[in-house]
Amino acid sequence: MAEKEYDDIPGTYVFDADRSRQGYWLNQFCISLGKEANRQAFRDDPEAHMAKFKMTEEQKQAVRDRDWNRLLELGGNIYYTSKLGAFDGIVFQDLAAMMSGMSRDDYRAMMVAGGRSPDGNRYKSEWEKK
Amino acid sequence: MAKITAGIACSHVPAIGVAMDQHITEQPYWVPVFEGFEFSREWNKKNKPDVVFLVYNDHCTVFDASCIPTFALGCAAEFAPADEGWGARPVPVVKNHQELASHIAQSLILDEFDMTIMNEMEVDHGLTVPLSVMFGDKTPEDDWGTLVIPLAVNVVQYPAPTANRCYALGQAIKRAVESWPEDINVHIYGTGGMSHQLQAQRAGLINATWDQQFMDILVNEPEKARKISHLEFLRETGSEGIEMVMWLVMRGALEEKVTEVHRHYHVPASNTAVGHLILENHA
Ligand SMILES: [Fe+2]
Numbered sequence: 001m002a003e004k005e006y007d008d009i010p011g012t013y014v015f016d017a018d019r020s021r022q023g024y025w026l027n028q029f030c031i032s033l034g035k036e037a038n039r040q041a042f043r044d045d046p047e048a049h050m051a052k053f054k055m056t057e058e059q060k061q062a063v064r065d066r067d068w069n070r071l072l073e074l075g076g077n078i079y080y081t082s083k084l085g086a087f088d089g090i091v092f093q094d095l096a097a098m099m100s101g102m103s104r105d106d107y108r109a110m111m112v113a114g115g116r117s118p119d120g121n122r123y124k125s126e127w128e129k130k
Numbered sequence: 131m132a133k134i135t136a137g138i139a140c141s142h143v144p145a146i147g148v149a150m151d152q153h154i155t156e157q158p159y160w161v162p163v164f165e166g167f168e169f170s171r172e173w174n175k176k177n178k179p180d181v182v183f184l185v186y187n188d189h190c191t192v193f194d195a196s197c198i199p200t201f202a203l204g205c206a207a208e209f210a211p212a213d214e215g216w217g218a219r220p221v222p223v224v225k226n227h228q229e230l231a232s233h234i235a236q237s238l239i240l241d242e243f244d245m246t247i248m249n250e251m252e253v254d255h256g257l258t259v260p261l262s263v264m265f266g267d268k269t270p271e272d273d274w275g276t277l278v279i280p281l282a283v284n285v286v287q288y289p290a291p292t293a294n295r296c297y298a299l300g301q302a303i304k305r306a307v308e309s310w311p312e313d314i315n316v317h318i319y320g321t322g323g324m325s326h327q328l329q330a331q332r333a334g335l336i337n338a339t340w341d342q343q344f345m346d347i348l349v350n351e352p353e354k355a356r357k358i359s360h361l362e363f364l365r366e367t368g369s370e371g372i373e374m375v376m377w378l379v380m381r382g383a384l385e386e387k388v389t390e391v392h393r394h395y396h397v398p399a400s401n402t403a404v405g406h407l408i409l410e411n412h413a
Contacts (some may be wrong), residue, residue, distance in 0.1 A: 003266075006365070009364060010331070011333075012332050012369050013369075015286065015287055017287070017288075023195075027190075031195070032189055032214070077287075078328050078370075079190040086215040086216070087215075092144075092401050099331065100333040107233055107333075111400075112398065113161075113336050114338065116335045118335060122365050123330055
């Protein structure tokens with residue numbers, strides 16, 4: 001993949017055409033969970049339901065592991081992967097906490113206090129110094 | 131002649147809809163969010179629109195990855211609230227002004243904006259939350275109290291349409307509405323935003339300073355606002371802050387000079403900064 005102007009933003013996966021192509025079946029699998037019949041199928045036999053979508057083995061493993069950041073790295077988009085989160089009964093804010101490596105309480109407290117500051121969080125180079 | 135008399139900017143955080151649907155708006159967490167909407171609801175009663183042209187985005191509820199229209203105009207007779215994984219919101223079905231929607235579709239395409247036309251579509255929180263903000267509590271048996279023409283904008287797969295393109299589309303929507311002979315009052319909504327990032331290690335980013343400056347220039351110096359790059363939105367306001375391009379569609383449909391009659395800004399609602407403006411046209 002060519003270098004992109006937004007690649008230097010830390011802790012962020014910009015869902016562009018390359019990611020969309022890579023994550024297509026993963027995302028289609030996730031969105032299938034928006035329908036109760038599919039949720040039931042996934043509950044009954046996770047492997048059989050996943051097999052209906054042409055996901056890579058890595059993507060399937062990230063689903064099994066509920067590795068939320070890995071799912072994004074493999075082309076998942078948050079609006080899709082959050083449907084898998086909802087399937088597990090995880091509310092959006094708690095999913096965000098997990099992805100950012102914070103406890104649920106610490107993340108909530110950060111949001112109530114005004115959120116994550118942009119200062120120090122604009123460039124990857126700022127994170128590397130830490 | 132139909133006339134756009136006001137523009138409304140409004141975040142469409144799903145949790146705002148959930149708070150209303152679960153009747154928990156009196157909880158301390160939510161009080162400051164809803165206080166800022168009290169003026170808006172009174173203002174809305176006094177300035178009741180016949181039609182709301184509502185610019186929003188779908189959050190992979192109705193549109194999946196198989197088809198990603200940049201601008202999709204709702205031309206169906208009505209739009210049911212969609213099931214987003216927890217059952218549909220208990221709010222009214224959205225009714226269209228179908229003749230006006232078709233007229234706008236034709237006018238925009240001849241004006242060289244290549245719209246996708248949706249003759250069947252459900253709508254998610256992106257559309258229903260701003261209506262709840264402005265029109266208050268409604269049950270599925272009620273009427274929203276306005277007709278609604280939805281315009282769904284892709285802001286999920288990069289690149290969303292540019293701020294500049296959205297502004298120009300707004301200008302074309304103004305021309306389309308003003309060429310409709312019926313004497314009706316139209317409001318235009320630009321929804322989504324403000325700063326927020328829902329994904330990965332940087333989740334929770336909020337940039338209140340940037341958000342306030344954005345509202346200032348959107349109102350008073352729209353020629354500056356339309357030049358904001360995608361990179362700036364992504365870096366400064368979080369990956370989902372890019373939704374703010376939809377505010378540019380609204381602003382483009384208004385006069386150059388507008389009166390800001392209301393502003394509300396609060397952090398947080400869930401993961402997001404809530405921003406809201408009511409702008410009246412001078413002319
Ligand atoms: Fe949104």
